[in-house]
Amino acid sequence: MDWPAILLSLKLSSLVCGFLLLIGTPLAYWVTYSRWRWKFLVESVVALPIVLPPTVLGFYILVAIGSRSPIGRAWAAWTGHGLAFTFEGLVIASLLYSLPFAVQPMTVAFSQVDHQLIEVSSVLGASRLRTFFRIILPLSINGVITGAVLSFAHTMGEFGVVLMVGGNIPGVTRTVSIAIYDEVQSLDYAAANGTALALLLFSFAVLSVIYGLNRKSLALWPLRR
Amino acid sequence: MNLSIAIQKRLSATFALEVKFSIPAGITMLFGASGSGKTTLLRCIAGLLRPDSGEITIGDQIVFDSKARVDVPVRERRIGFLFQNLALFPHLNVVQNIEYGLNGLVRSEAQQRIENVLKMFGISGLRNHKPNEISGGERQRAALARALVTDPRVMMLDEPLSALDYATQSQIIGDLRAWNAVQRIPILYVTHSQREVFALGERVVVLQEGKILAQGTPQDVLEAPAYESIAQLAGFENFFDATVLSLNADSGTMLCRLDGAKTEVEVPLSRVEVHSKIRIAIRAGDILIAGEFPRAISARNVMPARIVSLRREGAMVIAEMDAGRSFEVHITPGACESLGLKPEGQVWLVIKTHSWRLVAGGAVSGHEP
Numbered sequence: 001m002d003w004p005a006i007l008l009s010l011k012l013s014s015l016v017c018g019f020l021l022l023i024g025t026p027l028a029y030w031v032t033y034s035r036w037r038w039k040f041l042v043e044s045v046v047a048l049p050i051v052l053p054p055t056v057l058g059f060y061i062l063v064a065i066g067s068r069s070p071i072g073r074a075w076a077a078w079t080g081h082g083l084a085f086t087f088e089g090l091v092i093a094s095l096l097y098s099l100p101f102a103v104q105p106m107t108v109a110f111s112q113v114d115h116q117l118i119e120v121s122s123v124l125g126a127s128r129l130r131t132f133f134r135i136i137l138p139l140s141i142n143g144v145i146t147g148a149v150l151s152f153a154h155t156m157g158e159f160g161v162v163l164m165v166g167g168n169i170p171g172v173t174r175t176v177s178i179a180i181y182d183e184v185q186s187l188d189y190a191a192a193n194g195t196a197l198a199l200l201l202f203s204f205a206v207l208s209v210i211y212g213l214n215r216k217s218l219a220l221w222p223l224r225r
Numbered sequence: 226m227n228l229s230i231a232i233q234k235r236l237s238a239t240f241a242l243e244v245k246f247s248i249p250a251g252i253t254m255l256f257g258a259s260g261s262g263k264t265t266l267l268r269c270i271a272g273l274l275r276p277d278s279g280e281i282t283i284g285d286q287i288v289f290d291s292k293a294r295v296d297v298p299v300r301e302r303r304i305g306f307l308f309q310n311l312a313l314f315p316h317l318n319v320v321q322n323i324e325y326g327l328n329g330l331v332r333s334e335a336q337q338r339i340e341n342v343l344k345m346f347g348i349s350g351l352r353n354h355k356p357n358e359i360s361g362g363e364r365q366r367a368a369l370a371r372a373l374v375t376d377p378r379v380m381m382l383d384e385p386l387s388a389l390d391y392a393t394q395s396q397i398i399g400d401l402r403a404w405n406a407v408q409r410i411p412i413l414y415v416t417h418s419q420r421e422v423f424a425l426g427e428r429v430v431v432l433q434e435g436k437i438l439a440q441g442t443p444q445d446v447l448e449a450p451a452y453e454s455i456a457q458l459a460g461f462e463n464f465f466d467a468t469v470l471s472l473n474a475d476s477g478t479m480l481c482r483l484d485g486a487k488t489e490v491e492v493p494l495s496r497v498e499v500h501s502k503i504r505i506a507i508r509a510g511d512i513l514i515a516g517e518f519p520r521a522i523s524a525r526n527v528m529p530a531r532i533v534s535l536r537r538e539g540a541m542v543i544a545e546m547d548a549g550r551s552f553e554v555h556i557t558p559g560a561c562e563s564l565g566l567k568p569e570g571q572v573w574l575v576i577k578t579h580s581w582r583l584v585a586g587g588a589v590s591g592h593e594p
Contacts, residue, residue, distance in 0.1 A: 122273075124325055126300060126325070134325070
């Protein structure tokens with residue numbers, strides 16, 4: 001069993017999940033309430049990773065953060081090393097790749113909050129921020145949890161993008177799915193089985209705990225009555 | 226405190242709100258059929274909807290002025306708004322709902338206000354209950370308390386009581402009146418119930434198709450409606466075109482014949498000429514039914530009629546009568562039984578002269594009757 005790879009994947013997923021809560025929540029709020037006429041373009045861009053092959057996405061991310069790109073050069077000037085084939089590069093790629101899985105459940109949940117509650121909140125003198133934290137967020141917390149769980153799980157299992165952007169550097173970019181692939185390639189089925197089983201049990205445990213704690217959070221399953 | 230509104234707001238190619246009026250402290254009923262623009266008007270005042278042009282002034286503060294580009298945001302307008310569906314926050318209990326609008330107030334002051342308003346609306350026992358754990362009337366009280374506790378400069382209620390039984394309605398109306406006896410702010414109360422207009426309103430503004438049709442006291446506007454559309458809203462069921470036959474200035478009456486029938490009726494005198502066409506209306510509840518010809522009676526209109534149909538509706542029987550023209554008459558089931566009324570039976574309709582109302586056909590905008 002490849003413990004460093006499992007720990008690396010957990011670290012990557014937790015970071016991505018945390019960042020997506022910070023980035024995805026305001027983005028979902030904007031997508032829900034903005035009346036900008038070109039909003040659909042942003043929606044399309046956010047949803048792209050769902051339909052794009054991970055290799056295509058990975059290729060463009062690699063080009064975008066490579067040493068010849070402005071982003072890559074700015075990063076290198078700031079930190080002294082490049083972004084491609086590093087853990088930081090992996091985090092950035094995973095953020096983009098998992099973005100729709102966080103944003104979409106949140107957007108659905110935000111848009112299901114009765115609009116009159118939001119209006120009455122502002123009539124009662126509340127700012128948008130207060131309305132968001134006191135009314136919208138509590139009433140759509142299930143959608144936010146769902147978004148977090150999905151983006152976490154999605155990052156745990158990603159393969160193509162990681163391979164393209166991160167490569168296979170043990171302890172740096174060798175995540176669990178790469179490790180399993182490697183083990184199978186070297187015909188070490190026992191090790192592959194151990195790692196895969198660990199990942200399977202872990203995912204099952206996380207989902208069970210979340211569904212068990214919050215019976216109303218419907219990530220994939222309809223509401224129980 | 227005064228509320229002045231002069232705004233235009235086009236909602237569709239065929240519908241535009243265009244109103245200009247001012248209301249003083251006290252309860253003003255905003256009366257009109259659904260689709261007349263009542264809710265749109267409230268939303269413009271609250272700032273939830275931006276008028277195309279015009280001005281809105283609360284007290285001495287201009288909250289909206291299209292020319293001067295003033296548009297005070299909703300949260301700074303200090304308005305109380307009771308939505309039709311109440312919009313209580315479902316995840317907060319009664320006290321949390323009420324204190325929501327008191328953000329920024331000193332803790333002790335907020336506590337004091339909450340206690341007062343809980344007591345005032347008789348919901349002190351429900352502090353920790355969620356909205357879905359209390360009755361419809363209690364929810365109404367909680368929502369009203371939440372709006373009033375913020376000390377609004379104007380209060381607006383959008384058909385708040387339509388879902389409640391009469392006893393609960395009048396209790397809540399009493400509470401609102403008592404509260405405003407102290408506060409004296411303008412209260413704009415939307416309704417399409419005539420009973421609420423009389424029970425509550427000191428003034429009434431009638432809205433039709435986005436325009437103000439009439440305003441004044443409920444008695445002036447609804448008891449003697451000048452327009453057919455108001456008369457219909459005010460519960461007049463029978464309308465007839467008629468021709469004036471003769472004027473009798475001494476008795477203050479005039480005789481006219483219902484068009485398309487030989488039926489002649491005596492109605493209150495009006496400034497019209499002989500042979501002119503008029504339109505008259507009578508409430509179904511203002512028509513009496515006699516089983517045989519009444520000999521000594523003060524009512525001047527007694528006409529033979531045939532019963533076309535009888536239909537029970539709640540605690541009322543709706544009778545359709547043919548007296549040359551079709552009349553709708555409302556009687557109690559008891560009266561119907563003791564008179565032995567049956568379809569095809571012959572009866573006499575009795576109508577007092579002054580129960581008749583003269584109405585004008587369409588809406589004349591800008592005219593105050």
